[in-house]
Amino acid sequence: MRNRSLRRALVVIGLVAAVTGVYFLGYRDGDVGEAPLAGLVPAAWAQGGRTEVSPVKARERDYYAPASEDLAPDEMRVVALGTGMPTQRPFQAAACFLVELGNGDKFLFDIGSGSAERIAAMQIPYDYLNKIFIGHLHGDHFGDLGALYVGGMISGRHLPLRIWGPSGPVPELGTKYAVEKMKEMYTWDIAGRVGITDTRGFGLEVHEFDYKGVNQVVYEENGVTIRSFPAIHAIDGPVSFTLAWNGLKFVYSSDTYPNTWFEEYARDADIVIHECFVAVPDLVKKMGFSPEAALMVGTQIHTPPEAFGKMMSTIKPRHAIAYHFFKDFDTTLEIYERIRRTYDGPLSLAEDYMVWNVTKDAIRARMAEVDDHVWGPPLATPAIVPDMADRAAVSEELGWEVGYTEFIMSGLADYRDVIEPIYKEASEVLGREFKYPEN
Numbered sequence: 425m426r427n428r429s430l431r432r433a434l435v436v437i438g439l440v441a442a443v444t445g446v447y448f449l450g451y452r453d454g455d456v457g458e459a460p461l462a463g464l465v466p467a468a469w470a471q472g473g474r475t476e477v478s479p480v481k482a483r484e485r486d487y488y489a490p491a492s493e494d495l496a497p498d499e500m501r502v503v504a505l506g507t508g509m510p511t512q513r514p515f516q517a518a519a520c521f522l523v524e525l526g527n528g529d530k531f532l533f534d535i536g537s538g539s540a541e542r543i544a545a546m547q548i549p550y551d552y553l554n555k556i557f558i559g560h561l562h563g564d565h566f567g568d569l570g571a572l573y574v575g576g577m578i579s580g581r582h583l584p585l586r587i588w589g590p591s592g593p594v595p596e597l598g599t600k601y602a603v604e605k606m607k608e609m610y611t612w613d614i615a616g617r618v619g620i621t622d623t624r625g626f627g628l629e630v631h632e633f634d635y636k637g638v639n640q641v642v643y644e645e646n647g648v649t650i651r652s653f654p655a656i657h658a659i660d661g662p663v664s665f666t667l668a669w670n671g672l673k674f675v676y677s678s679d680t681y682p683n684t685w686f687e688e689y690a691r692d693a694d695i696v697i698h699e700c701f702v703a704v705p706d707l708v709k710k711m712g713f714s715p716e717a718a719l720m721v722g723t724q725i726h727t728p729p730e731a732f733g734k735m736m737s738t739i740k741p742r743h744a745i746a747y748h749f750f751k752d753f754d755t756t757l758e759i760y761e762r763i764r765r766t767y768d769g770p771l772s773l774a775e776d777y778m779v780w781n782v783t784k785d786a787i788r789a790r791m792a793e794v795d796d797h798v799w800g801p802p803l804a805t806p807a808i809v810p811d812m813a814d815r816a817a818v819s820e821e822l823g824w825e826v827g828y829t830e831f832i833m834s835g836l837a838d839y840r841d842v843i844e845p846i847y848k849e850a851s852e853v854l855g856r857e858f859k860y861p862e863n
């Protein structure tokens with residue numbers, strides 16, 4: 425009798441959960457894939473209550489604190505470091521996602537404007553942040569490449585930056601062209617640091633691959649395979665990526681209109697990040713688009729929420745992640761409702777610092793809490809002591825003098841009396857002699 429009423433109670437809970445649970449599972453961005461009763465009752469229903477609480481001992485928290493958790497050998501961690509738009513706002517940088525693997529490998533997918541400071545907040549030594557996969561060359565997908573190039577070098581990247589990205593229909597529309605021009609843009613910056621700091625991180629490696637390649641392997645190292653296939657967005661050139669490692673599959677759309685390659689090659693994924701653009705009414709109301717431009721950009725160049733939902737219902741990932749909209753109290757529900765017209769599976773509406781831990785058993789979504797005051801992370805490899813003699817070598821290579829002219833030197837004020845003691849102090853504290861430079 426007791427069993428029967430218990431069972432009846434469970435059936436009632438199950439029905440209620442069937443109606444409301446799917447909503448909560450998707451919307452709360454909480455634990456997924458761990459629900460009892462065949463997924464009908466969300467994990468959120470599990471009773472917590474009062475247990476013995478120590479006033480002096482730490483407890484597990486609901487957020488992810490960067491550099492505070494080991495990654496299991498079979499685990500993948502994905503971190504949203506930019507989920508917004510080409511227009512700037514403090515709350516959301518433009519597209520950037522970090523994938524960390526239990527074998528130690530780390531990959532950045534897109535590096536949109538504003539994302540470099542979010543990357544810094546992860547406190548990962550920069551030698552491990554030198555592999556970047558760019559889906560297309562809109563500024564909101566590679567606008568902070570220069571920030572990582574320079575800032576990462578100064579913060580301890582002693583390895584070249586390695587960049588993978590698509591070709592274009594003409595060389596000027598390819599990744600190689602963009603990266604070479606970026607390096608040219610930084611000519612003064614590079615010259616201005618030679619001989620002063622360890623500049624090995626200024627090395628650049630560009631791996632440009634055919635944007636028309638269909639499910640082509642663009643990277644294969646250390647058990648990790650990354651493939652690309654074409655995306656349809658603005659003009660020819662954009663691609664989407666899949667990353668396969670240790671039986672787990674991650675997919676990243678970058679920007680695209682829904683396409684048949686995505687329907688085919690994003691299947692069987694554990695975690696899929698696909699663009700889901702600002703709803704058309706909000707493009708008109710909040711961004712000042714004309715209705716004509718809003719309809720064009722929001723439904724033909726990008727994937728609107730309803731189409732995102734249809735795509736996820738087609739490829740059925742273990743967990744779907746929507747990004748590329750401004751996530752506010754008054755826009756989120758509109759995006760959510762439009763997605764739910766066509767998709768009822770596991771879902772996160774991404775914002776910056778959302779984190780997903782992925783194993784074969786479970787996918788856990790959390791938010792990261794970051795330190796706004798971070799300094800550089802630990803060095804993965806020791807720095808080389810800079811040598812002013814490097815300037816001569818670089819000058820010869822460039823064909824012009826790197827340094828000061830006599831004219832500029834003529835403006836030096838005499839501050840030796842207060843600066844030389846800093847050298848003496850360093851010599852005393854560190855027990856070796858540091859000489860004040862005579863020229």
Ligand SMILES: [Zn+2]
Nearest residue numbers: 560562657679
């Ligand atoms: Zn784009």
Ligand SMILES: [Zn+2]
Nearest residue numbers: 562564565679
């Ligand atoms: Zn974009």
